[in-house]
Amino acid sequence: MKTMYFVTALCAASLFTGNAYGVKQVEVLKRDGHQNEIPLLDNRFRIDSKIDEITLLFFRKSGAPAVILVRPDGSKYFATDSVKNPNLDWFDELSYDLVTIKKPMAGPWQVIGSILPDSRIVVLGEISLEAEPLPSMLFRGETIKITGKILNDGEPINTNLFRDVVSLNVDFVSTNNENFANFGAGIQEVAEFKDDGRGFDERPKDGVFTGEFTLDFPAGEWTPELYVATPLLQRRIVQNTIEVHEPPFVTEVALAEQDTDEHLLTINIDPSIVKPETVIIQGKIYYPNNEEQMFTIDAAAKDSRQLSVKNYDWGRYSVELSVFGTNINGREFMATLPTYKFEVERPIEAVPEIDPATIITPDKMIESEPVEEKMAISTIISLIVGCNTLILLLGWLLIRIFVQKKPIKFKVKLPFLKKKKTSEGEVADTEKNQVGKNGSKNDRSGEILNLSMTDD
Template sequence: MKRLWLLLLVWPQLLLWPLLSWANDSTVMSWLDNRFRVDPTVQQVSFMVKRDQKSNSVVLVRPDGHKYYAWRHPDNVSWYEEPGMDIISIENPMPGPWQAVGKVSPKNQITVLSDLKLDVDNLPARLYQSETIKFTARLTQNGQPLQMRDFLDRISLSVVFYEYIENPDDLPKEALPMPIPMGTFADDGLGFDEVAGDGEFTVALPVELQPGKYTVKVSSSNGIFLRTVEQEVLVYPPPINASFIQGRGQQEAHQVVISGEEGALKTGSLAAHIEQVSFEGETTISQQAALPDEERLTVWLPNGELPGRYTWSGWLYATDSFSDRELIFQLPESHFAVQAELQLDRNLNAFREQQEAKERQAEFARLEAERQAARSKAMKIIALANVLVIVLVAVGAVLWRKRKVKKAMESAELSVPGS
């Protein structure tokens, strides 16, 4: 009799326990009718329903009998579906017993998640154009990181920037600023993300924006659950500059010269990682860090020597003097051609040599022409002088003979008597 009374006292609690126990935790349901109860204190709930691969999405029945479908549901419901799974999130769900109607797989069951929250890091008050920043968001349940991989692997969190405007609610939709997608968070343990499946989503956020004020929205972009977090940020011009100087000739190294805006970066905080890729695909890495008293940095890149097309890219690191924040800037891939430069030099040198040879030949021809002209002129003068001498001699001889004849005649006349 005591055992019977004990069974009668415990049996109702055993019936109610599966419906109430998940209020503060995730619970896996396995009842034949797929029912579950929502506590009145729950403000948000998500259902993960695994069903037969070839079956249609389930129908979610509210406590009052109202039905929700994947293609028809109110705005406070988000619905994600794929073959074999539905993930349904509801804001401010109706308290009471809910039911999922469909071909739910007995092995896979229904998982209920409550009190999911999205916490997002605060962006720095001062962002810089062209910098890359590690930005993290966390998904928690009851204040603890959510680590359910089936759910996390399907979360897609996006970061969107909007140009800041005052009172956007007072403007028509067509006058609102266009969204600028900046990146998607990942919890895959790759890139900037530290651990896969730990509930922390990370994105390497490239701030490729014009300087100005922006509104930042972080939200679920694939309908898993309804969450949006907004922040306002200011984007400033980049405080750092990198310029490439190509080596002249095959022996001189190339240079990447890095300098910061005066007063914007901490002295001695500059560092660089530069990758140079040859036309054959060979990668050469050059790294350099500034000395404690240096405000500029020069990274020397080896000269490939062989003619061809080369590329270079890299990362710059510095410390912001305003907030002591560590800054990362990605240098986009740039190209330079060794062959074109060398061929141009050879052509230019050959052209200069040809021009110099032509000038030397022209100068020699001019001098030779001047010498020939001078020689010809001298010969003409000599010939003219000789002719003049001959003429003068001839005239002198004629005059001398005439004078001699005249004197002879005068002498003859004087010697004749009586004349």
């Protein structure tokens, strides 16, 4: 059975000068445990006929199109060919292409694209992940430093571009032990580190992942897991189970009894986890009036520390605590404790007691109310109604005279006047009927009379 090789090509456009006779011949990709990387010459590399599978990693300018692979027979591989070609897997990312080819064609290959300079071809051998074991005794709030390395055949990978796409992740997995507080807590993703010299990483591109993280999850029994996971490779380290304890510090406060006294904050230290004589405490106090005060409590050979807090009357106080010291195993530690808060209630003013005999019930108030006062109230109501009516009437008159420009006329219809007018109308109608019978006719002027005689 043919040996399977996983080869990572960190490819870039290396600029060469001179004619074709001055260019170094392309080296054959092979792995012998001694030479695991070779330079990429003129964007070309050669694949040996014994390789059954090869993985190539091409770094290009961020946002540039995916590279194109030219096979020895002149045919091309594109990123979209991986959909229909079962022998081709292609991961097209923002700044690199990861290509896996099964049964590649032997011979010289060429890559076309915006490849980054100073690239090399790395033949991946036995990839391993090394990390320092975590301390066996930890407590919640503690800050832990961790380092890890990715090795190729036991040696660090010195290709910078390769480390750019690899990050070290740290997870804490709950053992689901019902005797601990983290039962059913699942997986806590603690941190992710890169070899870029940022954050807590000590030096960039040195092949060592360095970082710090805080144990800000519940106390209990956990299994630390460190891993690197990319489309290129996956490596995981499962360390021994550890127990994360509750903070070995208990804080309590004694409130001031008098306005002139100060509040007293006491921090008790658990000597079964840390050495009290090595503990140094520093922090900040936040007062109700928005004032802030920094403080430091030096080490002392006793199991408690006390801090005086100024009494700024009632309100909420907050105290941030950071602790430095050495545990019973001789390991130095640094921890951030949960913010301690306490509140002074607002004082309640004493109200003198009321004699029940002086209390007047509503019924007694109604009975004792004088009649004259009731009448006065009804009179006031009548005056208010009358005044409002008068105001409305005056307003209507003003609108009619000055706005509508109409005279004030009052039409009063009396019944006896209407009856008289009706009688006069009936008399006039009777006279008209008599004139009609006599055959008289006059016009509106009354000057023409009908004097003709009848035939009789």
